[in-house]
Amino acid sequence: MRSLRAWWLRLLGFFTAAARAEQFDAELQSHLDLHIDDNVRRGMSPEAARRQALIALGGAQSVRQAYHDRGTLPSLESFVQDIRIAVRMLRKAPGFTAAAVLILALGIGANSAMFSLVNAVLLRPLNGGHLGGDFVGLYSGDRTRPDRFRPFSYPEYLDIKSQNDVFNDLLAESAARPGLTENELTRRVMAGLVSSNYFSTLGVEMSVGRAFTTEEERPESASAVVVVSYPFWRQHGFIPSIIGQSITISGRPFTIVGVAPQGFNGTMPVIAPDLWLPLGAASLLTDGQNIGPSNRVVNDRSAQTLLLAGTLKRGTSAAAAESRLAAIAASLEAAYPQYNGNQRLVVHARSRVAMGPQPRSDAGPAAGAAVLMSVAGLVLLVACLNLANILMARGASRQQEIAIRLAVGGGRARIVRQLLIEGLLLSTMGGLAALLAAWWAASRVMVALTEVLPMRIFIDVSPDGRAIAAVALASILSALVFALGPAWRLSKTNLSTTLKLAAPVGATRPRRVSVPGVLVSAQVALSVALLISAGVFLRASVMAASADPGFPLEGGLIAEIDTRMAGLDEARARATYAAILDRLRTLRNVDSASVASMVPFGLSQFGRQVTHGGVRTSSTFVVIGSDYFRTLGLRVISGREFTTAEEQDAAAEPIAIIDQILAQRLFAGENPIGQSVRLSARDQADELVRIVGVVARVRDDVLQPPDAHVYVPFGRHFGGEMTLHVKTDAGAEATMLEPVKAAIQSVDSRLPVLSLKTMTAHRDATPSLWGVTFIARLFVAFGIIAAQLATAGVYGLRAYLVTQRKREIGIRIALGATRAGVIGQLLKEGAWNAATGLIAGAVFAVGLIQVLRQTGMLYDVRAIDPLVFTVAPFMLAAATAIASYLPARRALRGNPTVALRAE
């Protein structure tokens, strides 16, 4: 305690040294005066008294020094002194300093930007995490099928909530995407459907207003109340009167009862909801749709739609909680064998990237992040090797300074420390620049990402403590990598030879394997590996962009609408769709129009199990109108399309159209037309349908091969959220955007057009294409940075070696060697470094690509793509050849006799 206080005061004392010295001088003076007084009192003459007192005091200067050392921390002082020297050295060489900081900013910046993204998605604490980090999800598994999980029903939630003794509290949630109407405009928003204890379980207090009541949670209550997000309140100018105001959600008036606190983004991964609605409001948002999983919340054990989560009681581990919950599962199973048979309650940390009924670890994304981080690490490694070489070359010119310091008694440790501090100073400046550059770059990426995602996300890439610590760590590590080696070698200077000013002729004969040479080869190797990876990703992105979707994009146009947002029930919605399709089909330049529940390359997909004669397979499930395949441009191989009657009649015969893939899987060569298959899905009644047609395969994801599809008519399968497909005359699609919108809104002006774009624009904005293009750009950027550094490294090394050998070159020329011969010789030496680097890099790249395959983005790309493996090394070989040639040519340009006479 006491020594800590003293240490702290000494640390502060560092800043008050001058004032303290002055005071101590006064104290010493008074000491002297008192002593003289004493001596005089004893009878000495003033003269003698003074002399005696001075003798007794001893060397005043050493007393002052001892006092000064105690007043502050001597090691801190010499550290500050080293920094001052370092600053002076760097200021004396502004060109070098700027180059070094730039190199480091690029290297560290690449890492810092990657880390900002990884940090934002995987490392920042989750909502609810502030409650002690034991915020977990509760999942319902099946004892007999370990990979099978399902959501909970509302009565089940109540049972588990009241019977368990392991959670502090247990919340239930689901999600909805209702329409929010403001100023005549309706937009789709993200809403959390939550239990009444949702906010209290998360330890969140409302900014204003209140959370939901238990009555509002009751499924039959039809509660039209809403809690809005803090950003929503901000958009409305923070008016206090917001509580009690009415807003229109999906065509119905809802009353605002509360505002969530600032920074609260709910419990969905990455997505930030705009609103929260009580479970009792769910019945107001759903229509009779039977396409995807519904978000029905009813007091019925068959409606399993809720996800549960809560904080475990202090001291309760997940395993302990699970064993306690097993008893509840057993009693539920006994009471409701139909719904809770074989139930297993699983406690698992919530995923940061996915939301669903099954527990997921984030190991996959974490591994992907680790791969990208290591690739960024390679860029930093190239930067450090590069800088190490520059420092070695610079060190050659500083060798005399260092030799003098050693000669006058400077310790080797102190010199190494001095050089390390110079390195740290450089890497700190580089790190600061990197932090800002990375923040900017990562924000740009986020902006770009929000453009392809149709919802508000909260990936916060601003630097937090963790990001700053990561940059600090990268700076310190890189300083160690690039500064320690050169410092060690330089401080090993041989005094006697270095102090004699110039090295003797022949002493600098280059060795084939020198430290700088190996450093340069390593840079070339790493950068060619990065360039090859970049090339592979570029190929992948080009292939993804040109992947045949199975239908032509030209003339295609899609408009997304959702009749629920205008508050339409099923009957009115059907009439609206029929009217819109009628209107669209009569537009000029429009060849045909139809409607479908999903779009190829879209974000949402629904599936069904399809069974026929003992074969069971899963398939994408699409609800379509008549003329759909003609509109999309997908070939009908046999049979027919749906008719307008089938598009509209809910009571028509159950029929379906399947694609070639499904036909192959279920019928293997047999004619499927006229056969029946069973469609089943959790949460939906089974349906036996007769097949009336077979169509060509279609691709839903540019990074994956086409998969099985089953198409059913809109008549029997209603959904409010549909996409209108329009086929215009070739080339006219862009001009038809406005007329299509006008046609839709002429039918119902309240109906929002959620998105309207050409098929080509839609394909270009698909997230997986965006992802692979983004990674390709990232790698190209990394590869170019690394290649430029490596080329500069080759240039620097060759220039240095050639300068050192000016005299040798002069002698050769004087003895009759041709210029071409000398240049050839010099190039050959440089080529050796480059060639070893290129070969090592290509081998490394093969391994690297195997690792990068884990990202799942290299679909369809060969491991060793001949084009990429030729072009990338060739580019770097050409660059290094130029980098070797320029210094050689310059060395020969001068008059050889000048070089010979230099000494």
Next chain:
Amino acid sequence: MGRKPSDVWQGTLALMILKTLETLGEMHGYGIARRIEQTSGDRLSVNYGTLYPALLKLEQEGYVAGEWGVSEANRKARYYKLTRAGRKRLDQAAREWDQTTEIVAQFFRPGEVS
């Protein structure tokens, strides 16, 4: 014995300063040194190069507090006095010292060790 007055050992000097201040109340550096020398019957000589850093250390540790004042002879001087923590430290140190000397003395008392 023919030996020069010995320098005060490190560590015990701090203790002597505290004890001196306890006896004298407020005192300046010069006075403290003189007092220690007198108390030892001039067998100790205080080196000022260690006295002032020792005082600074005690001040940093919070055992003494220094303040400028005026001596009887109207000289400006920096006066040190014990703080409450210093007094506690002195008590504790005195106890430890008694204990240590007793133990060491045991070793030099003939015939009493085992």
